Amino acid sequence: MLDEIDKKLLQHYQRGFPILARPYEEIGGQLGLPENEVIERFRRLSNEGLISRIGPVLNHSLLGVSSLVALAIPLDMIDSVAEIINSYEEVNHNYLREHYYNLWFVVTARSAQRLDEVIREIEDQSGAAALILPMEKNFHIDLGFKLWQSAQTS
Amino acid sequence: MATDSDLIRAMQAGLPLCPEPYAEIAARLDIDELELHRRVNQLMSTGTIRRIGLVPNHYKIGYRFNAMTVWALNDEDVDEVGELFGRQTSVSHCYKRPTYPPSWPYNLFAMVHGRTLDEVNQKVESLKGLVGERCKSTEVLFSEKILKKTGLRLNSGRTENA
Incomplete structure (x- = not known):
């Protein structure tokens, strides 16, 4: 079970992780914990799969060209089409959703030409026409994910 | 000299859980630790790195x-x-x-x-x-099912400077 300290670690260090020689000691200082306890708690949260990693979150738009793409695929073909889509290293998210357009994935490529090529290849192999939905404007400033109301105060 | 891409690749799998994680990354890149701090701050200020922190599941x-x-x-x-x-x-x-x-x-x-x-x-x-x-x-x-989910990563095929 997560205690209040775990919740604070998960909530408050999604951004602003210290960039200095001993970041875990700095976090410990902020929360009143010894450095080794901060490290042990992060290790436990990682081992339990609650943390994917501690590291940089990159800006998509600076890394290449990306688009959300949707396909309408008959249910009995989902697995085989998903396998084709997932085989591209340019695809980093792929969700099955309840809708006529049921496969939703994000393609991020090094160039617009490569993005187009990946989408055309997936269309050819799946036999479905893609809805190509690149982001035109972002309205949300990404400050990390708010997990608990109670751990909000800082 | 390590490029920005090298630096991001070295960090993106995650900072190690040891007292001096940046020193370990800097050693892997064969650069000075303070140089690593400086360049990470620079990548944050240009927006290439949006934030540094834990990525919750x-x-x-x-x-x-x-x-x-x-x-x-x-x-x-x-x-x-x-x-x-x-x-x-x-x-x-x-x-x-x-x-x-x-x-x-x-x-x-x-x-x-x-x-x-x-x-x-x-x-x-x-x-x-x-x-x-x-x-x-x-x-x-x-969503009915997550079919694939990996953090956005620089991969080996992307060699240009991020």
């Missing part, structure tokens, strides 16, 4: 339900509604995207997460309340 923490809500709005209303949605703590992403009428008329996307279906539905209802009559039609697409 929402699903494991209990956020089992995610809904992609899509909204058909008049062009002149998109910015105002988008900014309104973007300020809601219930919304994790909010984007304007192109439409393909009549099959896909939705120009605004907002992602909503919750621990229960009820929680997600309540959040969606409150968004409907905010948008009011400006919305011509809306749909909620729940």
Whole structure:
């Protein structure tokens, strides 16, 4: 079970992780914990799969060209089409959703030409026409994910 | 000399859980630790790195339900509604995207997460309340299954300087 300290670690260090020689000691200082306890708690949260990693979150738009793409695929073909889509290293998210357009994935490529090529290849192999939905404007400033109301105060 | 791409590749799998994680990364890159701090700060200020921190696994923490809500709005209303949605703590992403009428008329996307279906539905209802009559039609697409999810990474094929 997560205690209040775990919740604070998960909530408050999604951004602003210290960039200095001993970041875990700095976090410990902020929360009143010894450095080794901060490290042990992060290790436990990682081992339990609650943390994917501690590291940089990159800006998509600076890394290449990306688009959300949707396909309408008959249910009995989902697995085989998903396998084709997932085989591209340019695809980093792929969700099955309840809708006529049921496969939703994000393609991020090094160039617009490569993005187009990946989408055309997936269309050819799946036999479905893609809805190509690149982001035109972002309205949300990404400050990390708010997990608990109670751990909000800082 | 390590490039920015080298630096991001060395860090993106995660900082090690040891007292001096940056020193370990710097050693792998064969650069001075203070040089690493300086360059990480620089990549943050240029926006290449959006933030540094832990990346929670929402699903494991209990956020089992995610809904992609899509909204058909008049062009002149998109910015105002988008900014309104973007300020809601219930919304994790909010984007304007192109439409393909009549099959896909939705120009605004907002992602909503919750621990229960009820929680997600309540959040969606409150968004409907905010948008009011400006919305011509809306749909909620729940996720049934995650088929692939990896953090956005620089991979070996991308050699250009990020």
